Amino acid sequence: MSLRLHVLATGLLLAMAALAQAAPLTVGVKSSPPFSFQSGDRWDGLSVELWENVAEQAEMDYRYRVYPSVNDMLVAVEQGQIDLALGAISVTADRERRLDFSQPMYRGGLGIMTRSEPGGWLMTLQSLFSWKFFSAVLALVLVLLIVGVLIWLFERKRNPEQFGGSMGEGIGSGFWWSAVTMTTVGYGDKAPVSRAGRLLGLVWMFVSIITISGFTAAIASSVTVNQLQTSIKGAADLPRVNVASVENTSGAQWLAARGIQFTAYPNLQQAMRAVALGEQDALVADAPVMRHLIRDRGDKGLLVLPNLVREESYAFAMANGSPLQEPVNLAMLSILPTEEWRMVLNRYLGKNDL
Incomplete structure (x- = not known):
C-alpha cells in the first residue's frame, strides 16, 4: 500500500x-x-x-x-x-x-536634466543693455578722452589749424583724432606736427592694437550668448537649487546618500513637467531615458547635461x-x-x- x-x-x-x-x-x-x-x-x-x-x-x-x-x-x-x-x-x-x-x-547612468535658456536676438539685445557692456564702452571713451586731451595740449600752439579754437573745440578735435587712430581708420584730416604730439601718436598706435583687442573681447563676452545656457553646470550645483527625482529609484537613492534635499515624484513624466514649469530647477534620473523623452517630444526648453553624475549598467x-x-x-x-x-x-x- x-x-x-x-x-x-x-x-x-x-x-x-x-x-x-x-x-x-x-x-x-x-x-x-x-x-x-x-x-x-x-x-x-x-x-x-x-x-x-x-x-x-x-x-x-x-x-x-x-x-x-x-x-x-x-x-x-x-x-x-x-x-x-x-x-x-x-x-x-x-x-x-x-x-x-x-x-x-547597456552602460549609461544618472544624469541631470534642467531648463535651457535659448539664445537669439532678444538675448543679444538684452546683453547690449547690460552693465558689463556699458562699463566697457565707458572705459573706452575715458581712454579716448585722455589721449584726446593730451594731443590737444601738445598741438594747440604748434598746430592751431587742426587742434585750435576754444577748449571744447580743441579737445573735441583731439578726441576725434584719438578715435580714428585707434580704429586704424586714419582719415588724414588731422595729424600731429609737434615732436611730443608725434611721439604720442606713435605710442598710441601701438597701444591701440591692445586696447581695441581688449574692447572687442569685452563686447564679445557681453553680447555672445550660447544657444543653450543653464545656471546648473553639474552635481556641485545641486545643493543650492530645487531638485526633483522619482521616488524609489537609483536617482533618489543617490541624492539621499549625499544629503541633497529633493522632491520625489511618482513618475518621470511628472518630474520632468515640474522642471519644465519652473517648479523645480533640476531632475536627477536615468540620462538615456530623459534624453529620449526630450527628443521624442521635441522639447527644446529642456536639456540633459553631458556629464553623468554616476555611471550605471542596465x-x-x-x-x-x-x-x-x-x-x-x-x-x-x-x-x-x-x-x-x-x-x-x-x-x-x-x-x-x-
Missing part, C-alpha cells in the same frame, strides 16, 4: 514539474522609453527587443505583466510573483544584494538563484557583440548616446 502511495506521489510530482516546465514565464515590464514602451497593442523598446531575441534563442515562452514602477516590479521578482523584470533597470549595490542580474545590456532582474540566469546570459553573450545589436542601439538611442 505504501509502495502504491509512493508511486502515486512520485507521478504527481513529475506531472507538476512537467506542467511547471510547460507554463510560460511571467515577465514584468514597466514603461521606460526607449528601453520599454507600448507601441499600439504590443511592447517595444531596447530591453523588450533584446528579451524577445533571448527568449527565441533559449526557446522560452513568456507573457508580460505590467507594473507602475521599477520598485514594484523588483519586489515582485524578489517575492517570486514574476520570473524576470525588464525595462530601464539599473544595477545598484542594494539591488544586487536582493536580486540576481543578467549580463549588462540589465534584466531575476530572483536570487534563478535557473533562468544561465540560459539568459548565454543567449545575451551571443547577441550583444553583434553588428545587428549595434544597429538596434543606434535605432533606439541615437549615435550621440552610445
Whole structure:
C-alpha cells in the first residue's frame, strides 16, 4: 500500500514539474522609453527587443505583466510573483544584494536634466543693455578722452589749424583724432606736427592694437550668448537649487546618500513637467531615458547635461538563484557583440548616446 502511495506521489510530482516546465514565464515590464514602451497593442523598446531575441534563442515562452514602477516590479521578482523584470533597470549595490542580474545590456547612468535658456536676438539685445557692456564702452571713451586731451595740449600752439579754437573745440578735435587712430581708420584730416604730439601718436598706435583687442573681447563676452545656457553646470550645483527625482529609484537613492534635499515624484513624466514649469530647477534620473523623452517630444526648453553624475549598467532582474540566469546570459553573450545589436542601439538611442 505504501509502495502504491509512493508511486502515486512520485507521478504527481513529475506531472507538476512537467506542467511547471510547460507554463510560460511571467515577465514584468514597466514603461521606460526607449528601453520599454507600448507601441499600439504590443511592447517595444531596447530591453523588450533584446528579451524577445533571448527568449527565441533559449526557446522560452513568456507573457508580460505590467507594473507602475521599477520598485514594484523588483519586489515582485524578489517575492517570486514574476520570473524576470525588464525595462530601464539599473544595477545598484542594494539591488544586487536582493536580486540576481543578467549580463549588462547597456552602460549609461544618472544624469541631470534642467531648463535651457535659448539664445537669439532678444538675448543679444538684452546683453547690449547690460552693465558689463556699458562699463566697457565707458572705459573706452575715458581712454579716448585722455589721449584726446593730451594731443590737444601738445598741438594747440604748434598746430592751431587742426587742434585750435576754444577748449571744447580743441579737445573735441583731439578726441576725434584719438578715435580714428585707434580704429586704424586714419582719415588724414588731422595729424600731429609737434615732436611730443608725434611721439604720442606713435605710442598710441601701438597701444591701440591692445586696447581695441581688449574692447572687442569685452563686447564679445557681453553680447555672445550660447544657444543653450543653464545656471546648473553639474552635481556641485545641486545643493543650492530645487531638485526633483522619482521616488524609489537609483536617482533618489543617490541624492539621499549625499544629503541633497529633493522632491520625489511618482513618475518621470511628472518630474520632468515640474522642471519644465519652473517648479523645480533640476531632475536627477536615468540620462538615456530623459534624453529620449526630450527628443521624442521635441522639447527644446529642456536639456540633459553631458556629464553623468554616476555611471550605471542596465540589465534584466531575476530572483536570487534563478535557473533562468544561465540560459539568459548565454543567449545575451551571443547577441550583444553583434553588428545587428549595434544597429538596434543606434535605432533606439541615437549615435550621440552610445
